[in-house]
Amino acid sequence: MSELRKANTYRPFFITLTVVGWIDVFIRNDYCEEFVNNLEYCRKNKGLKVYAYCIMSSHIHLIVANEDSNLASTIRDLKSYTAKRIIQMVTENPSESRREWMLHLFKYFAKFHKQNSEYQFWQKTSHPIELFSNTVFDQKVDYIHRNPVESMTVNDQTAYVYSSANPDSPFKVDET
Secondary structure, eight states: OGGGTTOOSSSOEEEEEEBGGGOOOTTSHHHHHHHHHHHHHHHHHHOEEEEEEEEOSSEEEEEEEETTSOHHHHHHHHHHHHHHHHHHHHHHOTTOTTHHHHHHHHHHHHTTOTTOSSOOOBOSOOOOEEOOSHHHHHHHHHHHHHHHHHTTSOSSGGGOTTBTTSTTOSSOOOOO
């Protein structure tokens, strides 16, 4: 998240939140819904503006901004809370067939970072790119929406449930 610390602009940023080890966590609807709920909380309570998104199996692409140009702390809070909740969900769900494997990997990746006491869910970096023009903004929206097609998950970007390209998506984005 350190790359966003100096982001003191109201401009939107393209960011990618990646699960450690590229673990396919978001193949379960419950975990996707948890992320969507937390994103909505940040929008309603922390001034987050979400212009585009796509939840892939191991990472999430977002185009976001913050009303008070405090994007770094909002994304930090989103990542922190989401990580705790999803790890709790994995831990407490007896029908999660990959529970031991995922918890082992989350624990393994935490060993390399002092601030993670037991588990690490997200990679530290979010690779932010400031979207300084409408052209770059549109390029990143297209990239986000084409991601499920490029990964051969769907043939039509509007068919992917957890994407702002889908008109019936469970999360409605902000207007630009």
